[in-house]
Amino acid sequence: MTSSFLPAKLDTMWLLIDAPAVLEVVGAVPWLRLPRAQRAVPGVVAWRAQAVPVVDLSAFIPGAAAGEARARTLIVRVGQSTIALPVDAVTEVVHVPPEAMRIPHAVQSEIAAGETDVQGHLMALIDLDALVRRLAGEEGSVRSDDERL
Amino acid sequence: MTNAFDAPDESLGCLLLAWSGRTASFALDAAAIERVVDERDWGGADVLDLSEALDLDRSLEPVRVLEFRVGDERLGLRAFGAVRLCTVAPGDLLDVPPLIRARDAGRFVQRLAMLEGAPALWVLDPDAIHRDAMARRALPSEGVLERTQ
Secondary structure: OOEEEEEEEEOOEEEEEEHHHEEEEEEOOOEEEOOOOOOOOOEEEEEOOEEEEEOOHHHOOOOOOOOOOOOEEEEEEEOOEEEEEEEOEEOOOEEEOHHHOEOOOOOOOOOEEEEEEEOOEEEEEEOHHHHHHHHOOOOOOOOOOOOOO | OOOOOOOOOHHHOEEEEEEEOOOOEEEEEHHHEEEEEEHHHOOOOOEEOOHHHHOOOOOOOOEEEEEEEEOOEEEEEEEEOOEEEEEEOHHHEEEOOHHHHOOHHHHHEEEEEEEOOEEEEEEEOHHHHHHHHHHHHHOOOHHHHHHHO
């Protein structure tokens, strides 16, 4: 049985986001910075009368440049949490059979659950549950501006 | 006892007293504020200073003390630079999600105020400020630590 993913570009990297978890794809949205916040959660956006934490995926992906001002924002539901993921671009949803997913090598990150080739690009599958667990402090710590995983 | 900023009609919105920091702006519900005085005229207990946590600019003048009440206790919070009153529609006050409140300066914020359709102000939580002040008072002073070494 295939799974559906939304390909999203972060800098030069392509990521796969579980498509059913994506509530909406919006453009660049104004957000409010939290003073002295960790790079992973720099602030919030307002979405449908909710304050939604901005999660900078680059804080978890070595080699990705920090930057919350990106052209697209994915509003994603993970368990009881709603988070906003700024990305540079998205494409149409893709369907990937399980046998096409490999152990991640290109992106060495604790939130990468696999990788596969889609549309000529190597794409890393993001484990949204692991991401939220890390944000909630249940698994290690996230890096600040000058730390590396 | 009446506060210094009684709103004429709550249906018109929430009246906030706001001031700016280096990276974000903050507010307290004006209904919680008893008075605003120049720091030189403050005759109460130690003034709370959140300039480090909230990244406030301590060089700004004037320095005022916002007196607010939590339970039976009156507290003074230092604010640097201009303070202003603003009215925010009830629908433009959004609860801050736990993911934000669990970390960094987020522990002091309660709501997010939207102004002109964009997130603009962090509305501080008087109870959280009070809890932080109580925790600080409970800590032994540096002198005590030195004497015990």
